[in-house]
Amino acid sequence: YGDAVQMILIVAGAVICLGFGLYHIGGWSSFTELVNTQRLTTLNLNSxxxxxxxxxxxxxxFGGIVLYASYYGCDQSEAQRSLAAKSLSDLKKIIMTASFLRFPITMIYCLAGLIIGTLALxxxxxxxxxxxxxxxxxxxIFIINYLPNGILGLLLVAILAAAMSSLSSAINSLSAVSVEDYCRITGKTLSSETSIKVAKYAGVFWGAVTLTLSFYAGDIAPTIIEAINKIGSVCYGPILATFLLGICTSGITAKQVNTGLIIGVLSNIYLWLYQPQIFWFWWNLSGFICTVSIACCFYLLSSKSTNKPFFTARLKLLTATNTTALIIWFFFLLGFCFAIESLLL
Known part of the structure; x- marks a missing residue:
């Protein structure tokens, strides 16, 4: 619920910044005259x-499909939000709603940045x-210098709250997984009080790790959003492959899947360090393919590989109506991106 309230504040804040940016730049006509038209090219077909x-x-x-399938399907912080839904049917509606609303919200962010960037230049x-x-x-800097004091304070609080929310979700996820894995490895069953106490200690530990790593995040990419997705792209493909192998197969073992996971992550790290010409969005797909391939190879080489059927039918896909709607939405967005320059100008 806290994330939902903060989302409203952040989206409202972006709209406010967009409006004040237009006001200070002289209106929409001034913006269209001053904007760098190269910034309106949204699809790069040359590379x-x-x-x-x-x-x-x-x-x-292709990389984006794997990235977002992994994020919405496997990420622990997203799973926590999913568990807050009242029912499975509500959760399906929420995910479908997010599929359609994510682009308009992102468009608001991008347009606000484009207007304020034009003002800055x-x-x-x-x-x-x-x-x-x-x-x-x-x-x-724009918020501090160009917004009225009341709105300024509200937006600063919203930004800090959203940052704290993201951190708390990540640290809480790491803490929950650490306690769960500890119990699974040791075979212990902790009481509610003990598990909460251990989770708190794990939260402190992961908080310290996160704080330490944050000092080096600025060296990964020019902007924070790119750094986050670049780090995620190393792991998202192998993670999605691990989940799908666990859901859709029965004969494959955890050791075989974990071997594929480790090699998939290491292959992406190799691409990061030694193949910088490969755009990091490809890492999502390459890590996914590498993990599945390695795990299946170990399965086929195993003497026990024929004891159980490999594939199972436990993965429930979208309904035909939802699938059709998403495909239509995808092609609509492609067309919109092709036409965005003419639409804005």
Missing amino acids: NGFDGAGFGLLPMI TTPEFIEQIPAEHPDWMMP
């Missing part, structure tokens, strides 16, 4: 993501306050 160029269409589609005193090595400072 497949293997030549050092980023954000090509193919890696965004045409306002010398504004651009001088943004360090070249910290482009993420643009929005906080």
Whole structure:
């Protein structure tokens, strides 16, 4: 519920920033005259993501499918939100709603950034306050200098609350998984009081780890959002493969799947360190394929591989109506992105 309230505050804050950005830049007509039209190109058809160029269409589609399937289907923090739903039918409606609303919300964020970025590039005193090595400072500087005091305070609180919420979700997820794995490995059954106490200690530990790693996050990518997705792309593909192998197969063992998981993550780390020309969105797909391939190879090499049927029918897919709606929505978004420049200008 806290995440839901903060989402409303953040989206409302983005709309407010968009409105005040337009006001200070002189309105929509001034924005369309001043905006750098290269910023309106949303689909890069000239690169497949293997030549050092980023954000090509193919890696965004294939890598993005794996990334978001893993995030919404396997991520512990997302699972916690799913468990807050009243029923399974409500959860299905929530996920479908998120599928359709994610793009409009992201569009609001991007448009707000585009307007405020245009304002910064045409306002010398504004651009001088943004360090070249910290482009993420643009929005906080705009909020502080261009918004009225009441709204300024509300947005700063919303940003801090959202940041704390994201951190608390991640640390709570790590803590929950640590306690669960500890009980599974040791074979112990902890009482409710003891498990909560152990979870608190685990939370402190993971909080310290997260704080330590945050000092090095700035060296991973130019912006925070890119750094987050770059780190996630190392693991999301192998994680999705692990979950699907666990759900859709019966004969394969945990050791075989975990071997594939480790090799899948290591292969992505290799691509990160030694193949920088490969766009990191491909890592999601490559890690997924590598994990499935390695796990299946070990399964086939095992003398016990024929004892059980490999595939099971436990994976429930979307209904035909939902699948059709999502496919139509996908092609609509592609068409919208192709036409966005003409629509905005």
